[in-house]
Amino acid sequence: MTWEIRLSNSRGVPYFFNVETKESTWDLPPGMTQEEAKELPGADLLSRPKVPAGQVRASHLLVKHSGSRRPASWKEANITRSKDEAVGILKDYQTEIGSSAENFAQIATVHSDCSSHEKGGDLGFFGRGQMQKPFEEAAYALDVGQISDIISTDSGVHLVMRTA
Numbered sequence: 001m002t003w004e005i006r007l008s009n010s011r012g013v014p015y016f017f018n019v020e021t022k023e024s025t026w027d028l029p030p031g032m033t034q035e036e037a038k039e040l041p042g043a044d045l046l047s048r049p050k051v052p053a054g055q056v057r058a059s060h061l062l063v064k065h066s067g068s069r070r071p072a073s074w075k076e077a078n079i080t081r082s083k084d085e086a087v088g089i090l091k092d093y094q095t096e097i098g099s100s101a102e103n104f105a106q107i108a109t110v111h112s113d114c115s116s117h118e119k120g121g122d123l124g125f126f127g128r129g130q131m132q133k134p135f136e137e138a139a140y141a142l143d144v145g146q147i148s149d150i151i152s153t154d155s156g157v158h159l160v161m162r163t164a
Contacts, residue, residue: 003029005042013164014045054128057164058139059121061097061107062114063090064156073113086157090150094159101145104161113156122163135160 006017006024016037017024028037037043064071064079065086071079081089093111097103105120112121128136132153142148142162151158 003032003040005037005040005045007042007045014042016040055125056139056162057125058123058142059104059108059119059161059163060114060116060123060135061090061093061104061112061121061159062116062156063087063093063111063158064113068156069154074115074117075113079113083152083157087150090157090159094147094150097147097159099145099147101161101163104147104159121161125164 002019003016004019005014007013008015013026015024015026016029016032018029028034037046063086064073065081065083066079067083068079073079093107097107105122108121109117111117114121116123123131126136126139128140130136131139132155134151134153135158138148138151138158138160139162142160144162144164146162148158148160151160
């Protein structure tokens with residue numbers, strides 16, 4: 001197989017791409033060592049700083065409710081569920097996700113009420129003051145790969161996963 005390292009336009013981080021099969025992966029391909037990866041075309045991308053200074057990267061899963069500041073989404077033109085119902089839905093997703101980043105992205109793609117669903121909930125990098133305060137506080141408090149408990153903002157209720 002012929003692998004190379006490319007830079008993701010959506011996440012701004014390197015990934016492995018097989019030019020023959022068109023397969024891509026964020027992780028080292030099976031059977032490849034770190035030393036072999038350093039010899040691939042694009043290997044210089046692996047040593048780039050991944051997190052801009054003072055910023056974090058997070059994904060989220062948003063469930064809106066009738067009290068959300070904009071109770072509509074790409075899935076529903078008029079969201080009428082209560083906040084308690086939205087929390088219940090998010091708790092079910094939370095159980096389904098467990099601690100798996102892959103599960104998080106899959107569920108966010110299908111169920112998040114945010115347009116970021118198209119990117120598995122990825123919101124990219126952001127700094128302090130760019131997100132609603134409860135969301136920002138949750139994202140900055142998490143370790144990379146960790147998923148928050150349910151967070152409530154003016155937009156609805158969220159699960160937040162810090163990715164960088």
